[in-house]
Amino acid sequence: MPVQPTTGHSVIFRGATADGRLVNQTFERNSKPVIDGLVSFLGDQTGHALEIGSGTGQHICAFAAAFPRLQWTPSEPDAIHRRSIDAWRAQLHSTARPAIGLDASADWAGQTGITEITPLNLILSMNVIHIAPFAVALGIISGAAKTLITGGYLVFYGPFAENGQHTGEGNRLFDERLRAENPEWGVRDVDELLVYARNDGLELYQVLKMPANNRLVVFQRTE
């Protein structure tokens, strides 16, 4: 599926090597805490996992190594990022599948590349929904409702507000900066997401605290 770059986010990553690998400077800091958080509820689950907005591809290669019983599929709307993901897969001999083009604000559940891996046991999206219009968060939630097995998980990682309040001054300032850069961006509120999630048959499963005042927000499909 031809997907045009929508964001130009490759400017936020360092790189690239001759084969196209980009480097996310926060990968090392975030990877282990996120994996530990996922272990706490995924255990040794089998099935298919989809990452939305995989960026450089470093995270999904680490997830594929940490959870070998899950088959991991990365996705990205940005062709430069897809090239990076596939270059990291090759470099690390990762079992993650090839990156697919996916714009989460579209109705992606029935698109090529997704139908081959549904139903999904897990959808994960890290550091995406605050640097994208709210339609992206809504598209991830509604797509999750269509593609997850009952009992499957939708996991967001990043900065979040809770109950209308920022969780710290750093996140409040970050939110201000995001909205100044693009009024459609901004730190999302777990409780606002929950309203939409419940409407689509998902329930809040848990919220785990992560380094740098980030959160791992886990929804579960209950219907």
Ligand SMILES: C[S@@+](CC[C@H](N)C(=O)[O-])C[C@H]1O[C@@H](n2cnc3c(N)ncnc32)[C@H](O)[C@@H]1O
């Ligand atoms: C800040 S980066 C995070 C990348 C990676 N998940 C990480 O944590 O390192 C945000 C990513 O979201 C992707 N993105 C932006 N708009 C999107 C959309 N509509 N659908 C899916 N991904 C999107 C960008 O291309 C970019 O790779």
